[in-house]
Amino acid sequence: MIRWGIIGLGKIANSFATDMQQVDNSIIYAVASRSQEKANDFGAKYNVAKCYDSYEELAQDPQVDAIYIATPHVRHAQDTLLCLTHNKAVLCEKPFAMNLQEVDSMIAKAKEYNVLLMEALWTRFMPHFKFVKEELESGRYGRVKSLHADFSFKAPVNPDGRLYNKLLGGGSLLDIGIYPVFCALALLGKPESITAKGKIGKTQIDEEIEITFNYKTDTRVFLSSSILKNTPTTATLVCDNGIVFLHSRFHQTDKVTTLLNGVKVEHDFSYNAKGYTFEIMHFADLLRTGKTESPLMSFKFSRMLIQTLDEIRELIGLHYV
Template sequence: MTTQSEIKKIKWGIIGLGSIANKFATDLATIDDAELYAVASRDQEKADYFADKHNARKAYGSYEALANDSEIDAVYIATPHALHKENAMMCIEKGIAVLGEKPFAMNAAEVDQMIAKAKEKNVLLMEALWTYFLPHYQFVLNELKNKTYGDILKIESDFGFQRPYNTKARLFNKTMGGGSLLDIGIYPIFTALSTLGLPKNMEASATFFENSTDSTCSMVFDYDNGAKAHLKSSLLEVLPTQAIFYCEKGTLKIDTQFHAPTTVTIIANGKEETKDFGYNTIGYNFETIHFNQLLREGKTESDIMTFEFSRNLIKTLDGVRNIIGLEY
């Protein structure tokens, strides 16, 4: 029997060293058969600091230098949205497996190019929408798939917080893909697509900052079976940030911060029960373990976060942008 110590450790690189990269690196350290090998920033001092903090062997002052390191097996791309495609294509070209932070890219055309390049090079590529892999979300998906509480009648899902308006910050920088829709609106949309699929009709409205980046976005998705999804994102107010699935015989509520490790409340038969999933990490390890397994098995596409799902997600985002008049 092969022991854990005999399994080759997957050498990870990280491109873009912001807050999400810190969380990813923290959880990567909890995985025995993987290591943080190299990190890259456009600022060498920042790369050195990050590498020292997270015990990475190498720190690069450019993304290109990391991509040229032949020792790297996989790379996590955590740069601003507008750079996702460029960074992914560079790594795929070098034969490095890519886990690309959501949104996968800025639009469907870019996502299609990334997928085509990955297929051409026979390289593993996956969108890093971590929520899909969290145990509480997988539990809810299974309950809904099995129709434990009947069909879904309505979804209410939102994500909102407040930050001081600052055009120098990535979140409010339109050229970097900032704004509520791409940054956090993707999560409520994800809840609808992962449970009800593509809608037959979409309605949407938005408010905008003075630099024309969207500050809020409200959406209603209609489905053939009569179900509706009411979705909202906001950078102007703190929202419950819950995902609630109203079914024929009960309600499943993913509690506050539904996109991250949290609890699930089940309301059915006049009773209310809250399930705790015993998380002891930030939650990024679950998608990483899945990705590592795909890489070890020689797979080039995830059976959970499939290319088809990533395409549907970005096309839906494109559709909402078209309705509200948001252009990048």
């Protein structure tokens, strides 16, 4: 049995906790919020044994085996470092941190304490995405000629809310644009060059962004994200021998359509959960077998992802304090 702690009790923590109930031999043992009332309410909802109003107290709890960090982006590094220094395995929500320097400090600390650390980018562990990656790597589709991927939704304008608040790491790129970027890097690798343009709003965060990846193979990748409008949120790969289409919302869909050598197939990956079960089970397996790094979401890949996000932000002139 793996006894989990959760730090930061917002919307995504609720989704994570809901899916945890469907994972064998894993329980939420402790939760922490800056508000004792919020911790108690969350704990009552999910039958949690310990409810703290201090992140440090949770990290110090000897009964906790693993900690899921779901605090705002800007806190990911400091909260991860806190937990690692108390020898706790850490699953940290994406983006791993605010920049490469922070990510490197987290990886260094995990190696120093010989503790498991992984970025929680749930798409990497989902059946539909594993299938797409394996299909492309089989070589049957030939070269990928283009990839189009978008992720947008119309968010209420709230200068103090997480999405619009620069002090909380707000903006479309780090919150949802990371998914199209991840998709391209995971399926095609690091691009030869990147171009990007963004719309910086009144609160000095990127409200919209358009990104192009260029590869030596002449593969063209077009990525976009926005918190100003709704878009299909799909991903389409056009290859020499066919097409791979990830239905909406591509990062968590259970539907993929392939067209290979003229034969169209609808693939169904239906699951009875929100989708976090797959990363929870993967992380739990790593912990049980004494691993300190994931082969699917490796330190090397997380570094490449944050480096790419850093480069994109530099291109559009978006800087966080």
